[in-house]
Amino acid sequence: METTSVRGKDVIVFGFALFAMFFGAGNLIFPPYLGIITGPEWLTGFIGFTLADAGLALLAVMATTRFNGDVNKMFERCGRKLGIVIACADILCIGPFLAIPRTGATTFEMGITPLFGNSIPVLAFCIVFFILTYILTIKPSKVVDIVGQYLTPALFIALTVIIIKGIVDPIGPIVDKPMIDGVFAEGIGQGYQTMDAFAAIALASVLIVSLNEKGYKGSKVKLKAILVSGIVACVGLALVYGGLCFLGATVSTMNDVNAVQTQVIVNITFQLLGSVGKSILAIAVALACLTTSIGLTSATGQYFAKLTNGKVTYEKVVLAVCIFSAVVASMGVGNIIKLASPVLSVVYPPSIVLIILAFFTEKIKNDNVFKFSVYMSLVVSIATVLTTYGVSIPILKVLPFESLGFNWVVPVIIAGIIGNFVPSKSQQREYVIEEA
Secondary structure, eight states, X not given: OOBOSOOHHHHHHHHHHHHHHHXXXXXXXXXXXXXXXXXXXXXXXXXXXXXXXXXXXXXXHHHHHTTTTOHHHHHGGGOHHHHHHHHHHHXXXXXXXXXXXXXXHHIXXXXXXXXXXXXXXXXXXXXXXXXXXXXXXXXXXXXXXXXXXXXXXXXXXXHHHHHHHHHHSOSSOOOSSOSSSOHHXXXXXXXXXXXXXXXXXXXXXXXXXXXXXXXXXXXXXXHHHHHHHHHHHHHHHHHHHHHHHHHHHTTGGGOXXXXXXXXXXXXXXXXXXXXXXXXXXXXXXXXXXXXXXXXXXXXXXXXXXXXXXXXXXXXXXXXXXXXXXXXXXXXXXXXXXXXXXXXXXXXXXXXXXHHHHHTTTTTOOOHHHHHHHHHHHHHHHXXXXXXXXXXXXXXXXXXXXXXXXXXXXXXXXXXXXXHHTSOOSSOOOOOSOOOO
């Protein structure tokens, strides 16, 4: 049956599903640690984190929905080949190289080890975790219902118990001043690490499959359904992030910047709820990571199946992702985070640029606006990463918004303006999705 209006029940299910798919390993790890190092300014850090995480994720899922979940079509105006490269990089980051393995590794370190010690081999656990992911992912049209109706409520309840206990009975006082400079920028950086903006680009296709199955037709009703669902998810994320940041701040006198990120929330939960807390946290971690793993694996499978025009099937991609992720997950969370940081610093800026420009694609007639902006963002982001390896590039320090982690913004705007006045060989095409 065709649906021309948004049903309330679907909004709740889709909103819960988005919340659960976004709320994975990094979302449990980073906010409590951020609360520790920002101390009395945890609210500022939380705002930066939420903007870089939930804010960008909502923009990304809306932008991708305008193109019916086709990431390549959304990115192609910067050049078809470059667009595919950036899209593949995004998908691989939230796929088998970084985010999906991190879900298995985090579940082991934060959920299994505190309960069972070293009695369970990490590789054996990761194999079981990704077998379960495979089983729950193999039917893409059922992913949203499985996650939204069954797994998310349990996840939210477990997190709510921990957070309310920590607010009602704080563990300790908050330190007098932050342990770092640039609290807002740190929040932005930690928000990047969750990779939720990349996840949103990919997860839009998962939602659209489910919307189609439920009879939603036409771009306007799909956009409205996902917008309202996205707001539901972002409000839920913001509430949980705020609670977790505050919990971190309440143990700031007992920790420092060298605190092990995966152990912070474990220790907090134990102090709040004792040994029972370990079990509650284990459930929360397992559900958060499993729901994210399901969503991201499904999105990765759909993307590469479509990219290869079905030559590589969805089922084969899902199987390959699960096998590869099980191996990478055995490396441990710390190693995965170290690997992710420079990669994300390079890939995020051009992705953000393309997400924002996607909302103006009908208004911008010249493809060089996209091309010049994206290439400039890549130049600045690569140069910034090089400075972390000891390469001196003085001009980066004088760029506006450098202290906030957005040193690429002004160069990108200038490059886009210049590109607008450089004639483009290609003609503008219709880039928004067709009414169906």
